[in-house]
Amino acid sequence: MKLELAKRTSGKKGENNRLRREGNIPAILYNSKGEGHPVTVKGEELKAILRGMKSGLLSTTVFELHIDGKRVKALVKEVQYHVASYDIEHIDFLQLTDNEEVTVNVPIQMTGVADCAGVKLGGFLRQVIRSMKVSCLPKHIPQEFSIDVREMGIAQSKTLADIALPSHIKPLSRMNEVAVVVGKKAGT
Secondary structure (H helix, E strand, O other), rough: OOOEEEEOOOOOOOHHHHHHHEEEEEEEEEEEOOOOEEEEEEHHHHHHHOOOOOOOHHOOOHHHHHHHHHEEEEEEEEEEOOOOOOOEEEEEEEOOOOOOOOOEEEEEEEEOHHHHHHHHHHEEEEEEEOOEEEEEOHHHHHOOOEOOOOOOOOOOOOEEEHOOOOOOOOOOOOOOOOEEEEEEEHHH
16 A cells, blocks of 8 residues: 655644644654654545555555655554544554564454354354464565354354464464354353
């Protein structure tokens, strides 16, 4: 995803409010050492990208940021929203370096939900864990993980260990944690 950024001089409240009134979003671009540089994102450009993105994949999407003729790869580290309008108020980006590992929360999607055997028998499906923290090089960042729940019966569960991880991805979560379970409805 390509995104145009502009440098800004300060991060004062008055300037940030002016940027928001103009339809822009104040942001910080952090490098791997934790040093932050204030930048501005064009609000309409970001909204267009977010509208075309599958829900839940923002944390694993690598952006190609264009700043003063330079191209930088980055992840969204944090997003702050307005409490009433839910408009984006501020974004933190984390600059990626090709040979440095990065820690990412990768969303977990369930597949085969409509065909789940336990649900057909009257149970209900509950996803306990929605993301898994992993460490990998930027080129290996997965968009999402999936767990197939088709064959699960009532009172059965699957753990994070049931997710097939490529060898170049290191899990940072406890793999014995339950990720999804088929429960039994009361009275059945």
